[in-house]
Amino acid sequence: MSSSEAQTLTLETLTLESLIPGLPNDLSSFILSLIPFSHHDRLKPTSKSWHSFLSSQTLFSLRLSSSISLSHILCIFPQDPSLSPPYLFDPLNSAWKPLPPMPCSPHYYGLSNFLSVSLGPTLYVLGGSLFDTRTFPINHPSPSSSLFSLHLPTSSWARLSPMRSPRGSFACAALPSSRAILVAGGGSRHALFGAAGSRMSSVERYDVDKDCWFEEEGLPRFRAGCVGFLVGGEEEFWVMGGYGDCRTVSGVFPVDEYYRDGVVLGLKSGEWREIRDMWEEGERWKLGSVVVVDGEHGEGPGIFMLDGDEIFRFDITSNRWWKETSLPKKSPPDSSCGFVALGGELYVMFASPRATNSTPTPKLMESQRPRQKRVILFIQIYHPKKRKWRFLMTKPPFKQPLDFKSAVMCTIRL
Known part of the structure; x- marks a missing residue:
């Protein structure tokens, strides 16, 4: 079945079953298209019509053709994608979505x-x-x-x-x-x-x-x-x-x-x-690690490099790297940092283990087992135009330690 035939079939299916009772489907589809992509899997079981719409090209065509602001999402490949599935991370909603291997x-x-x-x-x-x-x-x-x-x-x-x-x-x-x-x-x-x-x-x-x-x-x-x-x-x-x-x-x-x-x-x-x-x-x-922030209103792109705990900006005219800023929180000496441009901002990430806050049970105390640790992804976010930092912490769903020396990242707008 071709993509055009699949889209036509989806539209025919949606006309037979209402997306939101009491509302026309064109308005309902517009409302559903506002939902971040990272939340779609949780909403697909709501009904057959929702599953069809949220899995269709119609949804993405609507977002691209309308004035809806697409979400800037990060895709992370922790290691070999045939062995470990990639994940999407929506920083605006602090939501993770696994992808098939x-x-x-x-x-x-x-x-x-x-x-x-x-x-x-x-x-x-x-x-x-x-x-x-x-x-x-x-x-x-x-x-x-x-x-x-x-x-x-x-x-x-x-x-x-x-x-x-x-x-x-x-x-x-x-x-x-x-x-x-x-x-x-x-x-x-x-x-x-x-x-x-x-x-x-x-x-x-x-x-x-x-x-x-x-x-x-x-x-x-x-x-x-x-x-x-x-x-x-x-x-x-x-x-x-x-x-x-x-x-x-x-x-x-x-x-x-x-x-x-x-x-x-x-x-x-x-x-x-x-x-x-x-x-x-x-x-x-x-x-070092280099990322590019797209320019606005005819401005040239911002080319940035992470070198240790410092960020440099490349000046095309002088053909030199000039220091832009330093990381507010230095990365641990035994960790690797990820560097990516997302939504006009610079994201510097490193994973650090943190002990859980749960109280050990008497049985656990008797066995004197070490407290379990979970990995926390600490993100420092720099806005080049405002020259301001903000911070974000999230718990990634990876089953293995995240090594940014070998992990592959890319951005996508959905």
Whole structure:
């Protein structure tokens, strides 16, 4: 059944059964479309008509075509999405929603260094590094060329056309108006193995409507572990940082040589230009976590980097990183921090264990068992325009510790 046929069937079903008794369905559908996406699963059992409407493309089409403000939602992949399901987190309502695990071949495991982007109500999972039980030695990772999509209205995964070149640890950006995805650079590096793996310079563009990949002009040199983002709407694709060369310490231990420069692809000209070093020798070792806040009213994007307990802003004119602010609460020394732009604000997250407040039972006291701990996600939120901080604490539903060094995050508007 095609999407248009499914939408027509949904509309016919809704006309036969009232969504809200006493109200016309057009008004009822508008009211239901105001409900945050994170609460839909709890409301679907209300009635068959509610389940049909909240699971239909009609709901998302209505939100996009009307003046309804879409919610900025964070998607977190704690680890290999075929083993551990991703979760949606709605910070405005402090609500979590589990998503179905990604389908995967039984021969593959340990997927890491993949990326995820969103276009409309669909999440895309691209590439990564993984292990294959059919190869030898099995302790060496190999890059993946796979592309999966998760359609959130139906919570269904689909396997799409793979990339021409397998890659992990690459730069990526989604082009909403063109309904396309750009990927650049990458290699086969795995989180468990230092500088091992390959580097590449190839660039590809994915056409969502055609489900097809097209080769673009390659990077000026090999670059992996880099970050990519758009500047000027969809005029330029920037690729920063990363590593290319590799040297050995004492002739044994491989060490990456990180870049201090970047390259820019003109999306209309299709040509690359190089930008000089963004920091001097000794200022920092490598590029930190980088996120982009979209500009308003014709303003350029805000490009920010988390480096330790400090946030820097990139100035395109001077090609330098300038300190913006420091974290009000320093992160624990043994924890990793997540950094993401959501709804025009910067979110800095770290998970910390906290003892439960429940009083131990006499039996527990006799056995002298340690008090159980639960993980609390502490979030520090910075507003770049107002230059103000606010704080949020939530209990994530993950069954395993959250490591932001390997976790993958992306944002989506629903």
